Structure formats: structure tokens, C-alpha cells
Amino acid sequence: MQSPPSPALIRARWFNGQSSRGRDVLLTLEPGRQGPALRVHVLDQAHAASRRFEHTEVEWPPVWSQHRAPAVVTVALFDAGSLEIDSPQAWQDALAQAGERPSLTQRMQTHWPAFLGVLLVAAIGVVAFYRYGTPWAAAQITRQVPLSWELSLTERALAQLDQGYLKPSKLSAERQAELRRQFDALLGRLGPELKRYPSYTPRFSLAFRSGMGANAFALPGGTVVMTDALVETAAKNGLSDDALIGVLAHEIGHVVHRHTTRLVVEQGVLNMGLGLALGDVSSLLSLGSTLLTGLAYRRQHETEADCFAVALMQRAQRPTGPMADLLLGIAAAREGQRKDQPAKKAERGSFSEWLSSHPDTRQRAEQLKAGQASGCKT
Amino acid sequence: MNTNTRSAGAGIEAHKLAFSGRSFEFFRVWIVNVLLTIVTLGLYTPVARRRTARYFFDHTQVAGSPLEFTAQLRKMVLGFLIFALLYLAFKIASDTGQTTAASIFILAAAVMAPYIWGSAMRFRLGNTRWRGLQLQFSASWKEVYLASWPIFAMAAVWVLMTFALKALAPEQPTPRPPAGPRGLPNPALSLPQVTLRMWALIGLGVVLSVLCVIRLEFNYKSLLVLRAGIGNQRGRWKPVYSDFVKVWAATIGVFLVSLLLAVGLLGLLALMLGASQALLSNVRGMGPMLAVFIALAFLAIVIGLIVASAPARAYREARMFQLIWNNVGLSQVARFKCALKTRSFVLLRLKNMLLTLLTLGLYRPFAKVSEYRMKVDSVTLHVKGGVDQLVGQLARQQKEGLGDALADAAGLDLIG
Numbered sequence: 001m002q003s004p005p006s007p008a009l010i011r012a013r014w015f016n017g018q019s020s021r022g023r024d025v026l027l028t029l030e031p032g033r034q035g036p037a038l039r040v041h042v043l044d045q046a047h048a049a050s051r052r053f054e055h056t057e058v059e060w061p062p063v064w065s066q067h068r069a070p071a072v073v074t075v076a077l078f079d080a081g082s083l084e085i086d087s088p089q090a091w092q093d094a095l096a097q098a099g100e101r102p103s104l105t106q107r108m109q110t111h112w113p114a115f116l117g118v119l120l121v122a123a124i125g126v127v128a129f130y131r132y133g134t135p136w137a138a139a140q141i142t143r144q145v146p147l148s149w150e151l152s153l154t155e156r157a158l159a160q161l162d163q164g165y166l167k168p169s170k171l172s173a174e175r176q177a178e179l180r181r182q183f184d185a186l187l188g189r190l191g192p193e194l195k196r197y198p199s200y201t202p203r204f205s206l207a208f209r210s211g212m213g214a215n216a217f218a219l220p221g222g223t224v225v226m227t228d229a230l231v232e233t234a235a236k237n238g239l240s241d242d243a244l245i246g247v248l249a250h251e252i253g254h255v256v257h258r259h260t261t262r263l264v265v266e267q268g269v270l271n272m273g274l275g276l277a278l279g280d281v282s283s284l285l286s287l288g289s290t291l292l293t294g295l296a297y298r299r300q301h302e303t304e305a306d307c308f309a310v311a312l313m314q315r316a317q318r319p320t321g322p323m324a325d326l327l328l329g330i331a332a333a334r335e336g337q338r339k340d341q342p343a344k345k346a347e348r349g350s351f352s353e354w355l356s357s358h359p360d361t362r363q364r365a366e367q368l369k370a371g372q373a374s375g376c377k378t
Numbered sequence: 379m380n381t382n383t384r385s386a387g388a389g390i391e392a393h394k395l396a397f398s399g400r401s402f403e404f405f406r407v408w409i410v411n412v413l414l415t416i417v418t419l420g421l422y423t424p425v426a427r428r429r430t431a432r433y434f435f436d437h438t439q440v441a442g443s444p445l446e447f448t449a450q451l452r453k454m455v456l457g458f459l460i461f462a463l464l465y466l467a468f469k470i471a472s473d474t475g476q477t478t479a480a481s482i483f484i485l486a487a488a489v490m491a492p493y494i495w496g497s498a499m500r501f502r503l504g505n506t507r508w509r510g511l512q513l514q515f516s517a518s519w520k521e522v523y524l525a526s527w528p529i530f531a532m533a534a535v536w537v538l539m540t541f542a543l544k545a546l547a548p549e550q551p552t553p554r555p556p557a558g559p560r561g562l563p564n565p566a567l568s569l570p571q572v573t574l575r576m577w578a579l580i581g582l583g584v585v586l587s588v589l590c591v592i593r594l595e596f597n598y599k600s601l602l603v604l605r606a607g608i609g610n611q612r613g614r615w616k617p618v619y620s621d622f623v624k625v626w627a628a629t630i631g632v633f634l635v636s637l638l639l640a641v642g643l644l645g646l647l648a649l650m651l652g653a654s655q656a657l658l659s660n661v662r663g664m665g666p667m668l669a670v671f672i673a674l675a676f677l678a679i680v681i682g683l684i685v686a687s688a689p690a691r692a693y694r695e696a697r698m699f700q701l702i703w704n705n706v707g708l709s710q711v712a713r714f715k716c717a718l719k720t721r722s723f724v725l726l727r728l729k730n731m732l733l734t735l736l737t738l739g740l741y742r743p744f745a746k747v748s749e750y751r752m753k754v755d756s757v758t759l760h761v762k763g764g765v766d767q768l769v770g771q772l773a774r775q776q777k778e779g780l781g782d783a784l785a786d787a788a789g790l791d792l793i794g
Binding site: 014015016017018019020021022059061062064065068070071072073074076078081082084105108109115118119122125126272274285 | 398400403406407409410413414416417419420425429432433436437439442443444446448507508509510511512609738739765766767768769
């Protein structure tokens with residue numbers, strides 16, 4: 001008969017899985033290879049009998065609190081039934097003595113510093129993931145999305161818009177042709193170093209519509225829509241066509257960077273990740289953080305399109321100043337009639353959204369005038 | 379001969395069920411779960427579910443012995459992954475407009491619903507132990523599908539309803555209603571006309587559907603209890619269908635009353651603020667704001683319905699809990715009695731909802747613990763002949779955790 005060096009004997013009842021009648025046993029913990037092993041000594045037999053359970057043969061119960069344990073702790077022995085321990089504190093002390101090393105989850109559960117440490121690491125990790133990881137993954141996935149998918153999406157979206165509030169343009173055919181000519185000329189300047197996806201060849205086309213405020217937006221696959229109101233606003237402010245072409249350069253930037261497709265991927269990652277993780281806290285919180293992060297991605301896209309516009313306009317040897325003036329003009333008009341401010345924008349990459357996603361329109365306009373935009377990768 | 383002296387009757391012992399968990403402790407379990415789920419992009423979900431179940435089981439004492447939750451993590455993770463992949467496939471199919479594939483998924487889900495329920499129950503009971511004895515759910519698949527007849531009856535009702543409505547619909551007059559701008563029919567005017575008889579038919583369909591839902595709940599609950607077992611003992615079930623109908627009828631009554639109260643309160647509020655007048659005068663000049671306003675109003679109605687139905691849902695939950703835990707038992711050995719107070723439970727639920735809303739969800743673990751405690755502490759177990767008498771054998775372990783993951787998606791909570 002051998003006994004452990006410090007025989008911490010723990011009273012327990014053993015249920016063998018066949019009967020609800022328990023048998024009194026004594027437990028001892030012994031060091032084992034993967035962790036503490038458990039020895040069960042049966043007491044109610046004439047001759048002493050014991051059985052050793054290796055670390056992996058025992059379902060070790062979690063510790064829920066440092067200071068308090070459930071009145072009765074159960075230990076499952078898989079097919080050998082269960083143990084009920086009436087003195088959880090003695091059990092936990094014996095475990096610590098036998099060299100049981102609590103898991104990270106366990107430490108987070110019972111020690112605040114462990115939890116706060118993981119929280120800090122997690123916060124950094126999550127920010128890095130959503131700031132850099134998701135956009136990077138979105139770019140990789142977007143590479144695989146065929147142009148035909150984007151074109152069919154655009155076809156459906158435009159048909160829907162035309163059935164909704166968009167109306168045919170009232171601009172004269174000559175004016176439309178003139179703007180299209182400049183649009184095509186601008187595209188002629190689109191060099192390979194401006195392309196984010198070298199093998200991506202969108203089918204660019206410029207469409208005119210009326211029925212909404214001064215606006216321009218890009219649809220995936222290459223369709224850029226400009227409203228009559230935007231052309232009129234430019235004329236009203238006495239601006240040259242450079243202003244309108246600057247806006248078109250911005251929209252071409254959205255197309256070349258495939259921002260709509262990227263946003264679908266990014267939004268998908270957000271919905272899956274944040275939705276699943278925060279859904280248990282509250283759907284409001286999950287929705288809010290998804291919305292805010294999505295907005296951050298959009299702002300990033302706007303900045304990219306902005307930088308692209310400046311670069312393309314410089315290649316075309318056209319000034320970016322008029323575009324900035326148009327921006328300010330629209331902002332001023334909107335200040336003037338607050339009531340008409342469109343609060344909802346369904347389209348991706350709309351030019352007026354560019355205004356709303358950047359609080360300081362004036363500063364950005366000045367940067368555009370100087371022929372540079374902040375936050376550009378050089 | 380009865381040798382038990384602890385109770386005066388025919389050797390019947392009474393054991394109050396007890397929950398010894400604490401809100402703040404569970405808050406820590408929960409917050410760790412949330413954090414790790416975020417870090418792992420949701421992959422921690424099965425572990426989180428297992429930890430939650432273990433916390434509640436560890437602290438639930440039945441006749442002095444806690445419940446044990448013995449599901450193996452590996453199986454739960456596997457089930458979760460299979461389910462996540464299926465769901466992802468469905469999402470991709472529906473988001474990219476592959477309607478055929480998406481509808482096949484939905485159809486398969488409908489046909490599989492009884493199977494999902496059955497495996498969830500099998501998983502839940504098969505992984506619960508008490509005093510080392512494993513609970514079982516022994517219904518055959520045939521029994522499960524036979525008990526599911528209301529699902530198929532409801533589908534049949536609506537198929538018939540569609541045909542009947544078509545037959546009853548009045549002939550559309552040939553002159554089309556005035557067209558909207560650009561030759562498109564104005565959607566507001568081209569709605570089909572609905573006659574009184576058609577309304578009556580729709581009403582009949584709704585009533586039949588509700589009866590089917592009640593029947594389904596009754597069938598599933600009774601099958602669950604009758605085919606549940608521990609050791610060599612089987613469950614006992616006393617309620618009848620009309621008991622369920624009564625609870626539902628009372629629930630609908632509670633819902634209507636709270637809806638009236640909510641509407642009345644809102645109306646009063648609007649009147650007091652004079653907001654209605656100010657809004658109406660503004661609507662005309664608003665243009666695009668009108669769409670936003672309508673969207674907000676719609677959101678308010680949805681939230682209002684959720685809030686207004688909360689008392690009714692809590693009421694139903696409490697009444698159903700009482701009905702079941704007052705009328706089930708274990709063959710001739712054990713009976714349960716329940717002293718849950720409907721009023722207290724409804725008030726607790728309302729308080730919890732309010733606090734959860736105010737704390738952006740951080741109160742949720744506290745709410746869960748308080749409701750679970752009120753329910754568990756209300757139940758008393760009466761045992762004839764002592765709790766030592768059960769004998770049985772360890773059944774084969776549950777093969778997979780898929781049932782659990784599917785049940786999770788179907789909204790069957792492990793706890794509660």
C-alpha cells in the first residue's frame with residue numbers, strides 16, 4: 001500500500017451511472033503526466049479497492065469564482081459515472097497542490113487582471129483586424145469577383161432607380177455629347193499606374209438623369225450617373241466644365257477601386273463577425289457598431305476616390321480648383337435650405353455623401369484646390 | 379412496508395429545487411464568453427454555449443444533487459461548424475440571387491424541422507446527468523414526424539387558402555387604374571380588391587394556423603415528457619390540448635389589453651406634446667424627409683409591438699411553465715409541483731427588459747439569472763420511496779452536436 005506524500009483526502013459520493021444510490025468514496029489527487037490524476041478509494045467494501053483515473057479520463061469541473069463554489073461540485077468520469085464532492089474548497093485546494101494549471105478561460109473567469117489583459121489585447125487585435133485585415137481580405141476577394149456579376153448588379157439597380165425617383169435627363173443632346181466627349185478624354189488618360197486591379201477592365205459609360213438633387217454616383221462595372229441638378233449648380237456658380245469632370249474623375253476612382261464590390265465583402269465580414277459576437281449583448285449594439293465600422297470603410301473609399309481624382313486630373317492637365325468650388329457651392333446651397341437636405345442615400349459612392357462623410361468640407365476643398373488630398377498613399 | 383420517516387404521508391419526500399448561482403458570477407461567465415467570441419470571430423460560440431449550460435446546471439440542485447451537463451466539446455464544435463457552413467451556403471445562394479438554390483434550402487429546412495427538433499431534444503437530454511444517471515429521449519423518428527402533423531396541416535391550410543382566395547376574388551374591371559408617372563401602374567391603386575368574404579376566409583386561415591401552432595406545441599411538449607426518461611423510469615404527462623388552448627386564449631387577451639394601453643399611452647403623449655399637429659403641418663414641405671419619417675414610424679411600430687407583446691409573452695411563458703411543472707412526473711415515483719406566480723414573473727420580465735434596454739444589453743446576464751432563479755425555485759419535487767431507488771444503464775453517447783447547433787438556430791434555448 002502506498003500513500004501520497006501529503007494525503008489530502010476528500011470525501012465524495014460516487015454514482016456509477018447504473019444507480020442513483022451513491023457510494024462513499026475518498027478522493028486523492030496524484031501528479032500525472034498531462035496533469036493531476038484522480039484516485040478513487042471505495043470505502044464500503046470489505047477489502048480496500050481503488051482506481052486511478054488519468055487526467056484525460058476526468059471531466060475537470062470549472063471554477064466559477066475565486067471565493068465561492070457551488071454547494072456540491074460534480075466531477076464526471078465519462079462512462080464510469082460521476083462524483084459528488086461536498087467540500088468544494090478542499091477539492092480546489094487539493095487541485096492547486098497537485099499542480100493543476102488553470103486554463104486562460106479559467107483565469108479570465110476568476111481574476112480580473114487576466115480578463116482586462118485579454119480585453120486589451122483583444123481590443124487592439126479587433127481594431128487592427130477591422131482597420132487593416134478586413135480591407136485587405138476584401139481586396140483579395142474582390143480580385144476574384146467577375147465583371148459580369150458587377151454588370152448584372154448595376155443593370156438591376158439602375159432599372160430599379162429608373163422605376164423609382166430617377167427621371168430622364170432634360171439636358172440637351174449636344175450638352176450630353178460634349179460632357180461624354182470630355183469623360184472619354186479623361187478615361188484616355190487612365191494609365192496603368194492608377195489601376196488598383198491591373199486586369200480589371202470595366203465598361204465605362206456616362207449616364208444623365210434628373211429627379212434628385214445635385215449628385216453623381218458610380219455603379220459597379222463602370223456606369224457613372226450624373227444629375228441635371230449638378231450640371232445646373234455648376235453653371236449657376238459660373239464654374240467651367242473642369243468642375244464636373246473633376247467630379248467624374250472622383251466617380252471613376254470608385255469604379256477603378258471596385259468600391260461597391262469591396263463594400264459587399266466588408267459588410268459581410270462585419271455582419272458575420274460583429275453580429276455573431278455582439279448579438280448576445282444586444283442587437284442595438286451589434287447594429288450600431290456594424291453601422292459605424294461600415295461608415296469608416298466608406299470614408300476610406302471616399303478618400304481613395306479623392307486621391308484618384310487628383311492624380312487623374314493632374315495627368316489630364318486640368319485644374320482641381322473648380323471641383324472644390326462646386327463642392328462648396330453645393331454645401332452652401334444645402335446650408336441655405338436645410339429642410340431639403342436628403343437624409344438618406346441608397347447609392348454607393350455618391351458625390352454628396354462625400355460631403356457628409358467628411359465633416360470639414362472647406363478644408364478638403366482647399367486641399368483639392370491646392371491639387372492634393374489628405375490621407376493619400378504615395 | 380415503508381421505512382421512510384422523513385414525511386408523514388405514504389413515504390413521500392418533498393425536495394425544493396434550488397438555484398444557487400449568482401448574477402454577478404454569471405455576468406463574469408458571460409462577459410468572458412462575449413470577449414472570446416469577438417476575438418475568435420464567432421468560433422467560440424459552441425464553447426460559450428457549453429460554459430453557459432454548465433454554469434446553470436452546476437448551480438441547479440435537484441434533491442441535493444446538481445445537474446450535470448456532459449456534452450463533449452468536440453461534438454458541439456463539429457455541429458456548429460456544419461451548421462455555420464450550411465448557413466453560409468444559404469446566405470451566398472440568396473444574396474447572389476440564386477433563387478432556386480435558396481428555395482431548396484428553405485424547403486429542406488421545413489422538411490427537416492421535426493428532425494432538428496428531435497435531435498435537439500435527444501442532445502439536450504442525452505447530455506444531462508443527475509446522480510450519474512443519464513437522461514434519455516427515446517422517441518423514434520416516426521413518432522417525431524407523426525407528432526409534427528400540425529406543421530404540414532398548416533402548410534395545407536395556406537395552399538388551399540390561396541386557391542380559395544383566387545376563386546373568391548372579384549373580376550378585376552378592365553379599365554386599369556390611373557397610371558403613375560412614366561406609364562407605370564401606380565402601386566397604391568392597383569392593389570386587388572378584398573371583399574368581406576375574403577376577409578372572413580383569411581380570418582379563418584389565421585385561426586386555423588394558430589390552432590395548429592398550439593397543437594404542435596402540445597404534441598412536442600407531451601412527446602418530450604412521455605419519451606423522456608432517467609434510469610428505468612419514464613415521464614408522465616397529464617395536460618390535455620384544451621389546457622394549452624386556454625393558456626393561449628388568455629395570452630391573446632393579455633396582449634390586446636397591453637396593446638390598448640400602449641396605444642392609449644402613446645396617443646396621450648402625442649396630444650400632450652402637441653407633436654402631432656406640429657408634425658402634420660411640416661409634412662407637406664418635407665420632400666425626402668417624408669421617406670425618413672415613414673421609415674422611423676415603421677421602426678417605432680415594430681419596437682412598439684415588441685414592447686407591447688412583452689407582457690403577453692412573459693404571461694404565456696409563466697402559465698405554460700406552471701401548467702407543465704404542475705402536471706408532469708416520473709412514472710409512479712415522482713411528481714413536480716410548481717408555485718410560480720404569474721404576476722411576479724411578468725413584472726420581473728418587464729423590469730429586466732427595461733434595464734437591458736437602458737444598459738445596451740449589459741444587463742442581459744442578470745436578467746437571465748433572475749428569471750431562471752424564479753422558475754427553478756418555484757418547483758418542488760415529490761418523491762415516493764427515496765431518491766436512491768433509480769437504476770438504469772448508461773446509454774450510448776449522443777453521436778454529434780449538430781442537433782444542438784441546429785436547435786440553437788431554431789431558437790430552442792438550452793437553458794429555460
